[in-house]
Amino acid sequence: MAWSFDKTGEVILWGAVSGGVALLLKGLGFSFCSWIFIGCWFLSAATALQLSCIKVPAAGKAVVVTGCDHGIGHALALHLHQQGFRVFAGCLNDAGEGAARLREQHSERLIVLPMDVTKQEQLNAAVQEVKLQLPEREVLWGLVNNAAIMSRGYVEWVPLHTYRKIIDVNVLGMLAATKAFLPLIRRARGRVVNMSSVSGVIGTGILSPYTISKYAVEGLSDCLRLDRHSPSFASRSASTTFSL
Structure with a gap:
């Protein structure tokens, strides 16, 4: 353990x-x-x-992970694939180095999708591709909202357009991805994991744009958990590590 x-x-x-x-x-x-x-x-x-420590059986389950070009998202996509899940890895640049490394697995259970979470048309296309690629007896069981960007600076220093850019990706992009895949997740009684940060619990002045966005992520996760109209799925925010 x-x-x-x-x-x-x-x-x-x-x-x-x-x-x-x-x-x-x-x-x-x-x-x-x-x-x-x-x-x-x-x-x-x-x-x-x-x-x-209870492990979720991977058979018959698929997971969408956003932000798989590099870092945590990339590693998580590979890990979930190794655990036996079908993984739809959303990459901002599906022709980039990170996407190429994922394709090197040469596995039908690891599918790279172009996915800019700030573009609704790409999210809609990704949903349709997931429906097309899912075998008849498989379900979309999980969504990991990992895509995020960071900017540093105190409130007085950072221009407003930077805050808008951070919130557009880290908050509105997460919300858009959740709303896009939620019908499939609900059908499978699945899970939504929103990647948060300690900055979403403890404010950090020098990381003001990122901190503000992660506080919003915590609020979004709470709203999903408490939503009376969404009793058939669970939502969780993760600030450190987690296991499916």
Whole structure:
């Protein structure tokens, strides 16, 4: 089991919950609260860690990943392919070096798609291509919104057009991709993973354009989770690592 920041958070969270339960029982006059605390923490943390290690069967499932030209998106597309998923890798430049490396896998389960998330016509074409390429018994089970760009600078320094460009890709592009593929995801009771950042939780002045966009990503993910009209799929934002 690979350890991650998320798992550390789970252990700390359940430790805090167990401590609260122990204090409540102590206030009610129960003895052996220290042992209750240790036992609750161990059982709850162990259960949470065990659940986090459950692997999703890849058979019959396809995943769309945006921003696969390089970096995390590129590595994730290869990893999911190795795990047995059918992967539709969206690349900004489908004739570029990153797309070429993906095609070198020579696999019918790894399909490169031209995908600029700021262009609705490309997203529409990608949806149609996914429908065309999916075998009869396969479903589009996942969408990983990874495409993003970064710009540095304090609020006073950065021109407004830079903010617009960052938000256009990191927020509106993510929203557009989600809305485009959501009908297929919902049909499969699938998952949407929005790649966020610690900058979406803790503000960083020198990264103001990126920070603002990632706070919006966190809000978008919350809205998807809470949407009353979307009960048949799950949405999650990922600021560090995750597994499907």
